[in-house]
Amino acid sequence: MAVGEAGLDLEIAGISKRFGSVRALQDCSLTVRRGEHMALLGPSGCGKSTLLNIIAGLDDPDAGELRIRGAPVADVPPNRRNIGVVFQSYALFPHLTLRENVAYGLKVRREPPRVAEERATEMIALLKLDGLEHRYPNELSGGQQQRAAIARALAIRPVIVLLDEALSALDKNLREEMQIELSLLLRRLGVTTILVTHDQREAFTIGDRIALMHAGRIVQVGTTEEVYGHPASSFVLDFLGSASALPGRVEPGSPPIASTAFGLGFELTAAHRAGLAGPVRLYLRAEDVTLSREPTAVHRASPARVELSTFLGALKRQVIELGGHQVLVDAAAGHHGPRFAQGDAVYLSFRPESCFVLPEGE
Amino acid sequence: MPTSRMLRRATPWLMLAPSLLVLVPFFVLPIAIMFRNSLARDNPATGMLMPEITVANYARILGDWFYAQIFLNSLAASFGVALLTLLIGYPFAYYLARWAGRRWLPVLMWVVYMPILVSVITRVFGWIVITADSGILNGLLLGAGILREPVRILFDISGMTIGMVHRYLPLMILPLANSIAKIDPRVLAASTSLGASGRDTFLRVVLPLSLPGVVAGFQLVTAVVLSDYVLPTLMGSTRFRILAPAVFDEAIGSVRWALAASLAMVMLAIVAVTMVALNLAMRRLAPWARGL
Numbered sequence: 001m002a003v004g005e006a007g008l009d010l011e012i013a014g015i016s017k018r019f020g021s022v023r024a025l026q027d028c029s030l031t032v033r034r035g036e037h038m039a040l041l042g043p044s045g046c047g048k049s050t051l052l053n054i055i056a057g058l059d060d061p062d063a064g065e066l067r068i069r070g071a072p073v074a075d076v077p078p079n080r081r082n083i084g085v086v087f088q089s090y091a092l093f094p095h096l097t098l099r100e101n102v103a104y105g106l107k108v109r110r111e112p113p114r115v116a117e118e119r120a121t122e123m124i125a126l127l128k129l130d131g132l133e134h135r136y137p138n139e140l141s142g143g144q145q146q147r148a149a150i151a152r153a154l155a156i157r158p159v160i161v162l163l164d165e166a167l168s169a170l171d172k173n174l175r176e177e178m179q180i181e182l183s184l185l186l187r188r189l190g191v192t193t194i195l196v197t198h199d200q201r202e203a204f205t206i207g208d209r210i211a212l213m214h215a216g217r218i219v220q221v222g223t224t225e226e227v228y229g230h231p232a233s234s235f236v237l238d239f240l241g242s243a244s245a246l247p248g249r250v251e252p253g254s255p256p257i258a259s260t261a262f263g264l265g266f267e268l269t270a271a272h273r274a275g276l277a278g279p280v281r282l283y284l285r286a287e288d289v290t291l292s293r294e295p296t297a298v299h300r301a302s303p304a305r306v307e308l309s310t311f312l313g314a315l316k317r318q319v320i321e322l323g324g325h326q327v328l329v330d331a332a333a334g335h336h337g338p339r340f341a342q343g344d345a346v347y348l349s350f351r352p353e354s355c356f357v358l359p360e361g362e
Numbered sequence: 363m364p365t366s367r368m369l370r371r372a373t374p375w376l377m378l379a380p381s382l383l384v385l386v387p388f389f390v391l392p393i394a395i396m397f398r399n400s401l402a403r404d405n406p407a408t409g410m411l412m413p414e415i416t417v418a419n420y421a422r423i424l425g426d427w428f429y430a431q432i433f434l435n436s437l438a439a440s441f442g443v444a445l446l447t448l449l450i451g452y453p454f455a456y457y458l459a460r461w462a463g464r465r466w467l468p469v470l471m472w473v474v475y476m477p478i479l480v481s482v483i484t485r486v487f488g489w490i491v492i493t494a495d496s497g498i499l500n501g502l503l504l505g506a507g508i509l510r511e512p513v514r515i516l517f518d519i520s521g522m523t524i525g526m527v528h529r530y531l532p533l534m535i536l537p538l539a540n541s542i543a544k545i546d547p548r549v550l551a552a553s554t555s556l557g558a559s560g561r562d563t564f565l566r567v568v569l570p571l572s573l574p575g576v577v578a579g580f581q582l583v584t585a586v587v588l589s590d591y592v593l594p595t596l597m598g599s600t601r602f603r604i605l606a607p608a609v610f611d612e613a614i615g616s617v618r619w620a621l622a623a624s625l626a627m628v629m630l631a632i633v634a635v636t637m638v639a640l641n642l643a644m645r646r647l648a649p650w651a652r653g654l
Contacts, residue, residue, distance in 0.1 A: 058551050078554045085555040091548035095570045095650045105556030108566070136650040156556055 008070070009034050009160055009192040010055065015064030017050055024050040026216045028064070032160070037186060037193040039207030041200065043239065047216040048196045052162050055194065057081050068159055079108075084153030088165040090145045092137040098148050099124065099133035105156035123151040126185070143174050150182070154189070161186070163195045167202060179205040200240055204228075212236050234281065234358055242286040243356070244327040250276040250357065258282060258357055262323025263302035264348065271353035279360035286317065286330040288354040291340055296349040303345040320346065393630070400624035409617035419624035429608075429625070433632065436605040439519075439594075440587035440636075443526045444580045447534035450527065451579065455538035456568070459545075474532050486525060486596045493521050493597075522598035529593065530586055534579035541575025542568065574651050577644045581637055588633050605629045 010032040017025040025047045032038045040048040053059035055066065057078030066073050073081060084105075092101050102123050106116035124130060127147040137145055146167065153161055167175045167182070183206045186193050197203050203210055204224045212220045212227060212235075220232040231237045234245070248260040250268065256276060259265035268276065295301070304322035311333065318340065320327040327348065331337065340346055400419055403412040423429040458470050477485065492498045493515040500512035515521045545568060553563040591606035598604070609629065613622035644651070 056551075056555055058554070078551075079557050079559055081555075082557070083555060085552065087548045087552060089546065089548055091546060091552040093549060093553070093567060093571075095567075095573075095648060104553070104558075104566075108553070108556060108558040108562045138650070152552075152556065 007034050008032065009036075009068065010194070011065075011067040011070075012051075012055070013065045013067075015051065015054060015061045015066065017047075017054065017059070017061050023216050025054070025061070028213075028216075028218050030211055030218055030221065032192060032194060035190045035192055037183075037195065037206055037208045039195045039197060039203035039210045040213055041197055041203040041207075041210050041239075042213035044198055046213040048198075048213045049164060051213070052085075052164050052194065052196045055160070056083050056085050056162055058085075082156065082159045084156055084158035084161045086149045086153045086161065086163045086166040088168060090137070090149040090169075092145055092148055092152070094137050097134050097136055098129060098140065098144075101137070101148055102151045102155050104152065109156065119155050123155045126154075127151045142170055143178065146170060146178065150185075154191070158191070160192045160194060163193065163197075163206075165197055166195070168197070168199065176201070182206060212239065214239075231356065234283070234362060237283045237356055237358075242328050242330070243283045244286070244325070246282045246284070246322070246325050246327070247360070248280050248282045248357075249278065250280050252277045258352075258355075260323065264299050264322075266298045266352040266355070268357065269353050272357050276357055276359060280357050281360055283356040283358065284327060284348075284350060285354065286328040288350050289327065289329045290331070290337065290349045291318065291320070291329055291346040292349050293338060293345075294347060296347050298350060298352060299347040303347055306340045306342055306344045306346055309340065309342060320348070322348070396623045396626055399620055400627045402620040402623075404618045404620045406618075409619075411620055419621045420628070423621065423625055423628060432603050432605055432608045433628070435602055436588055436629075437632070437636075439522070439526070439602075439604055440584040443523060443530060443587045444534070444583040446523065446527045447531050447583050448538075448576060448579065451531055451534040451538055452572075452576075455535045455575070456542055458535070459539045459542035474535050477528065478532055482529060482592050483596075485528065486592065489521070489525050489528070489597060490516055493524065516597060518599045519602050522593050522602070525593040525597040526587055526590060529590075530583045533582040533586065537578035537582065538572060538575040541572045541578070545571045570648065573648045574644065577640050581640050584636055584640075585633050588629060588636070605632075 008031050010030070012028060012030045015025055015028045016023070028047075028051060030038070040051060042048050050059060054061050057073065057076065060074075068076075068081065068083075093104060096104065099120055103116045103120040106119055111119075124133060127150055129144065129147055129151060132140060132144060137148070140148060146169075149166070163182075167178050170178060179202050186206065193206070195203065195206050207224065209221060209223055210227045211218050214235045220227055220236050222230070227236060228240055231240060237243045238245075246260055246264070248258055248264070251257045251259070255267040255269070257265060258268055258272075258276075258280065260282065264282070291306075295303075302323070304320045304327065306318055307321045307326070308319040310317045310319075314333055316331045316333050318329045318331070320329055329348075399411060401415045401417065403414050403416055403418060405412050454470075454474075458467065458474075462470050490497070494500070495512040495514065495516070497516070499515065500509065503509040504512065515524070549571075550563055550567060553567045554560075558566065589606050590604075591610060594602075594604050594607050595610075598607075605625070606629075609622050609625045612618045612625060
């Protein structure tokens with residue numbers, strides 16, 4: 001086989017893995033460029049952690065090839081892959097102090113003690129853990145343990161850092177703080193990173209590109225804007241953001257017309273997929289929809305009803321009932337539009353191109 | 363309500379009551395009586411205790427090389443047996459805790475427990491059949507031409523050691539397996555991903571993290587060996603005297619109950635000091651384990 005493409009730290013080609021009758025991974029392929037931050041995003045059980053274990057060498061694939069910096073690593077044991085892993089549970093060594101934890105990788109690599117000490121000091125300072133060096137993990141807070149685990153993984157100067165749901169055990173505020181801090185730190189260090197998460201915000205904050213995983217497959221890879229703006233499937237639409245699905249039909253013509261049985265209708269544009277006809281699903285993202293008391297260009301008859309209006313701080317979320325289906329509508333809390341109360345009759349308004357139209361069953 | 367508050371205060375004592383009812387009359391009291399007896403004087407003519415208070419017995423057993431030898435033998439036997447059970451038990455406990463899996467774990471646990479279900483006397487007779495001069499082992503070695511004359515195993519230190527190791531192995535394996543099973547597999551994966559070989563991971567992570575189990579097993583085995591009477595008597599040698607049979611001989615053979623009592627008290631002190639010393643060693647070796 002040809003030598004791997006230059007500038008690629010990781011190439012995954014056709015990786016499959018079964019556990020008994022469960023197909024954990026099916027034909028997964030992905031490349032990660034040097035210094036890039038790739039987020040593997042998907043619901044639990046989608047195979048993202050299995051893929052991470054395979055990259056780290058903690059698990060073997062049944063089929064497919066893995067290259068790190070162009071070199072196949074099938075025969076390279078995990079302790080020779082030079083990959084730093086930050087585990088969800090942190091997996092710090094309970095019998096070692098924070099400093100010993102950070103220096104562990106350098107010690108087992110038989111680095112000179114002076115180098116190990118210097119690097120440990122550097123990492124401890126980098127992750128703002130000064131003053132805690134001599135504490136044992138059970139004497140550290142969750143956030144401090146998290147930082148210690150990151151410091152330990154970075155201390156070995158790994159080719160790739162793998163973060164396995166690394167922030168999910170933290171409280172919400174601390175987690176959001178760490179997402180930003182970690183994103184800044186990884187960018188500053190320029191280290192190639194693969195982040196596994198089920199949290200869209202985490203993936204989008206840290207990841208340059210997102211690989212969406214579903215049922216053992218990588219279903220879409222792209223920048224955050226690409227996957228959000230051009231979701232490749234109903235799964236991606238459902239998983240990213242808050243989209244409501246409505247059954248509808250497309251009548252072919254020029255232009256084709258999308259409509260529902262309950263008063264929505266609009267002409268398809270160039271932004272929509274070509275060749276749509278017959279039963280479809282219309283996906284409306286909560287932030288793309290506004291409400292009005294009067295019929296609108298896309299909603300001329302049979303008004304919807306406000307079922308619930310909730311205040312979420314930065315957002316006001318309304319749950320609208322339309323033809324037996326629920327539609328979520330978000331508005332900025334400071335938004336100075338008309339106020340709607342529960343039970344009000346309303347019409348939906350949205351730009352046709354913001355509505356994703358996919359064939360029924362896709 | 364005052365009654366409910368009184369009840370709440372009394373609850374811990376009520377829960378302790380059954381064990382106190384057993385411990386006080388059958389453990390604390392006998393030891394107190396034993397202690398009192400150890401301060402009495404034996405009357406060699408009658409074999410009765412003279413109710414004085416004297417430390418003469420202690421002075422005698424602590425000053426006489428004959429008894430010092432018994433203490434040293436006992437400590438050597440207890441540490442030796444504990445060490446052997448550790449060396450034999452560790453690989454087994456490691457396998458049990460880390461690799462056995464759902465199917466084999468109950469079977470192997472049963473294998474560990476099984477010797478406890480068989481009377482120690484029965485087991486000793488089994489060992490006698492194997493280790494006697496005319497036993498199976500010597501028979502095989504003689505028959506194969508490896509030995510010219512039978513090697514002494516039974517009624518020697520080696521025979522006693524074999525019996526004790528067999529008898530007390532479960533006491534080492536269970537705490538060991540427990541402490542090894544507690545090690546988070548992710549911690550081992552972390553060690554590997556940081557570049558450690560299997561050997562490094564074992565020596566730097568598994569072994570230190572199983573230290574609480576090592577110490578607990580060591581404490582259990584040393585304590586029971588120090589007080590073992592059956593195996594030194596049935597499989598050991600009178601040339602290697604250890605504590606429990608010595609106490610018995612003083613009391614029943616020589617009818618010196620006060621001296622026997624003081625030997626027993628010293629034995630108790632040795633067990634206590636050994637336990638405390640191991641606990642202190644544990645604190646020094648594994649300061650991280652305090653919070654676990």
